[in-house]
Amino acid sequence: MSKANKIQMADLRGQYDRVKPQIDFAIQEVVNSTEFINGPQVKTFESNLQLYLGSNYVIACGNGTDALQIALMALNLQPGDEVIVPCFTYVATAEVIALLRLTPVLIDVDANTFNNTAELIENAITSKTRAIVPVHLFGQCADMEEILEVARKHSLYIVEDTAQALGAEYTFSDGTVKKAGTMGDIGCTSFFPSKNLGCYGDGGALITNDAFLANRIRKIANHGQEIKYCHDVIGVNSRLDTLQAAILLVKLPHLDDYALARNKAADIYDTELGLLDWLQIPARQHNSTHVFHQYTLKLSATIDRELFKVYLSAHGVPSMIYYPIPLHMQNAFKTDTHQEGDFPISEELCKRVISLPIHTEMSADELRFITDTIKLFQHG
């Protein structure tokens, strides 16, 4: 690889270059109008995303973390209510639960898909449990049919963390296909620049099919008001900028192509790395498509991950560890009830996973170079 084509974890510049005229025009249009807040592009984007997802309502907000917080606020959960959440996820998922003085109840994940399972969820249910926040980690849906069943049985709300899986599709056993974020009571997503549908700053959205929840969400995201200066409930200020909405309007029609490009790269990784006995390629579920927000390997226990990472880096191949520390081992979430060993799968994953470059602009040459480099790693 020449220095000019430095391999990147995500190539935001390359993706921009493909739609540069449209993006530049859209940005200029917003600047000319000076409708920086609540410009018409925000509503249009909400309705286009809603059509794409096949949901009844989409409400844009400031970022994915806000979306999760607003979702929990909209469900009117009370301090002390328990919310079940995986301990192998990005901190935002659990952070908002704790912030609202709800009790995050951490659970382990599946060793192969890295996702929540209905069984682990059901084992964690108590009389105080009110909601479950399944995370569609790395771009593949958690097993929602079983999770919905558990939720129904115990009358629990489901808030889907869809920040990494926008566009992924889940197929129910009766053949019904639904998009990630549309299956639970509320879906939450993020438009952080490196997410599958990324804007040029912060952005997020809530997805729901419930008219009452949609109203409440819209109100809470806007200082608890429906009519200006009439505040019905305590809310927050969380908006998607018009500029970001204008950018997302240009990018949304490309989301499926972005997923296709990521899948092409993942297929090559699978083929080239699948036969190596010292690592495990990402498990694919039969009932969910994968949008490969991340392509995450699980190394054998005998492999020194740090050595592997340094080796890759020395050859110009970047990599990342998502995530290095499970939530129950984070200082912020340490409680008297949890200690090392409580969630053995998540703890093991934190020691053994490593994510390879994956984005919409990867070339065959780059992929060949990365896989050749990995094959030559002296792991003995």
Ligand SMILES: *Cc1c(COP(=O)(O)O)cnc(C)c1O
């Ligand atoms: C990115 C992410 C979030 C938070 O989104 P922000 O827009 O960065 O606030 C939440 N959950 C998961 C799983 C994420 O990957």
